[in-house]
Amino acid sequence: MSVEEAIKAYQEAYPNSDVTSLDLESSLGKYVYKIEGVDDEKEYEMTVNADTKDMSKEREETLDAEDKNGAKRKEDKLELNKLLSVEKVSALAVEHVGKGEATEWGLDKDLGTTYWEVKVKDGQKETEVKVDAQSGKILESETDDE
Numbered sequence: 001m002s003v004e005e006a007i008k009a010y011q012e013a014y015p016n017s018d019v020t021s022l023d024l025e026s027s028l029g030k031y032v033y034k035i036e037g038v039d040d041e042k043e044y045e046m047t048v049n050a051d052t053k054d055m056s057k058e059r060e061e062t063l064d065a066e067d068k069n070g071a072k073r074k075e076d077k078l079e080l081n082k083l084l085s086v087e088k089v090s091a092l093a094v095e096h097v098g099k100g101e102a103t104e105w106g107l108d109k110d111l112g113t114t115y116w117e118v119k120v121k122d123g124q125k126e127t128e129v130k131v132d133a134q135s136g137k138i139l140e141s142e143t144d145d146e
Contacts, residue, residue, distance in 0.1 A: 001050045003086055003107075006033040009055055014044045020076040022107040024050065024086060038063070038073050078107060079114040082134045086116075089136070093118035093129035096138050100127070107133060115139055 007019060017039040024033050031050035036043065045059040063072060084092075090102035093116075100122030107116055114133040119126060130139040 001033070001048065001053050003033075003083065005053075006035060006048050006050070007080060009048055009053070010035040010037060010046055013046060013055065013057065014039070017042075017044055018073055018077040019080060019107075020072075020078060020109075022078070024105040026103070034058075038067075038076060040070050040073060041068060043072070076109060078109050079134065083107075083114075084116065084131070084133055084136055089116040089118055089131045089133075092131050092136050092138065093120050093127075093141075096129050096141060097122065097127045097143075100125070113139070 003022065006022070010019060014037055017037040019035060019037045021036045022033060024031060033048040033050060034045070035048065036045045038044070041063060043061045043063055046055055046057050048055045086105050089105070093102055094100055097120045100120040102118050103121050104119040105116060107114065116131045116133050118129045118131060120129060125143060127141055127143040129141040131137070132139055
């Protein structure tokens with residue numbers, strides 16, 4: 001299942017909301033998408049199995065007063081137009097690091113920029129690379145030695 005298909009599944013489940021974060025990670029040997037979103041009144045969370053496409057609505061929560069009426073929606077809404085694929089950002093992140101394998105992906109937003117955060121593992125070394133989700137520009141990277 002592609003990112004676009006996962007987003008479409010979320011939008012069908014919560015048609016009048018905007019996606020605020022998306023993660024693709026391995027859980028018990030299976031890849032799952034965790035998608036969060038918001039409308040003017042509530043926050044939503046769902047998981048989608050990337051292989052079987054099974055969906056589960058995990059959480060639905062009423063927003064705090066200061067986040068209602070579009071405040072949180074405007075601040076956290078991801079830009080989903082011309083989104084680079086997981087494959088493309090994986091290749092960019094691995095190329096930036098020099099070697100390794102992309103193992104986890106997160107789509108997020110900071111200071112108005114929607115970006116992919118890609119975790120690249122090379123043996124005991126783990127590097128998180130932030131890639132602009134539309135342009136592919138490397139925004140920053142941070143390496144942790146385990």
